[in-house]
Amino acid sequence: MVIDSHCHLDLLAKKKDINQVLLEAAKAQVAAIVVPGINEQNWLTINKLASEHAMVYFALGFHPLFLKEVDNESIIRLEQRVAELKNNRKLVAIGECGLDFYQGRENELLQKSLLIEQIRIANQYQLPIILHCRKAHQDLIALLKQNPPLYSGVIHGFSGSYQQAMDYVNLGLKIGVGGVITYERAQKTRSTITNLPLESLLLETDAPDMPLYGYQGQPNEPKMVNLVLSSLNMLRSENEQTVTSQLLKNSKLTFNFCD
Template sequence: MIDSHCHLDLLADKKEIQQVLLDAKSAGVQKIVVPGINEANWERIRKLSTDYDQIHYALGFHPQFLDGVTKSSLERLAQLVEEQVPEKCVAIGECGLDFYHDREGEAFQKQVLEAQITLANHCKLPVLLHCRKAHQDLAVLLKQTQPKYGGVVHGFSGSLQQAMDFVKLGLKIGVGGVITYERAKKTRATIAALPLESLLIETDAPDMPLSGYQAVLMSLK
């Protein structure tokens, strides 16, 4: 198995990474993809990937962390991807749209996302997409600027129709801990109805605890 989305860099200050990787391997997880958030964590996750064979990484700008992002920032992203650790940088992201609190900055979020998709297409890489309260907007944008090498909508919790809109665009649906909650009936039904080949597993650790493990998450914060 491959954990397609895990923020191991956020665990590094709380747990011994070597032990985390051993525990993961004993559970059958052979590889882990660590997504970038912004320039602040890029170098750290690159180093993790060189230190441990089990770790791969992605570089990108998360839509919630765009303060200070400029044209120069996007140019630095492109340069780092071009100079990627061989066979270790496997995607662009975590990028996407997030309108959870409000739609302020919507145009800028879309502009930065489009730039990252264009970079992914140029480098022949997939994208790791974050989407919260923005499924329709994201689907429209992806039809206009389509990721040519696929990707995954991570942490998906929308409707079956929304999921199929993304699947038809050649994307995978990221399945995380939310489906372990009995109350998440809509999401559980949606995931159960999707083609198995359209699903990827992820933990989004340490931010998406499994049902019954919330106390473990709190101990890591």
């Protein structure tokens, strides 16, 4: 059994029949899929997907690349939603939130203040946090040290150095391992993932984005998480059984999945 800890099923639904996608995921031993929130527009959709499909779970938050419609009341509405869903076991995290300076630092202050607010909400409701980071590891690590998430979480789709990864691990966070490790050219990330503690890793696809090596040009899907696991197994020194069962355990512990 494997868990896809990061999959934009709502975006994939625009490209593929979601019932078929989930059927194939189940056949491929995918036990659960976590669908991150992006902005207020997708919260209802992913909540609905989770209530309709046993294997689908979701998170609520503001993705740093989709902040156009964020206003002064946005965080209040997020907090209200989370409070309403407090007893819904399908809501498993806050996010995805974080910092993305790929296109520059124009809205750096907005990104940072929204992230701090989302960490506060995660801590208040005892939820883990799903973090997104591009071109911002230094800023993100500094911000997390000042505003530590208290209920763990994951830095998703990680690519970077061992030292950066360990900074997150030392903050109690997991490292999301995705399709990037299927590419031979991703040497730095591959060597990082090879050397990190096995207890710190989670599997993900980030579907429909981040196609695996050999599948470029096709929408990525949750069933592919098995191929990420195969690549991980090739990198790690532990035996396959140990890697598979530890990775499942890591996801279950992070998101408090009930069996």
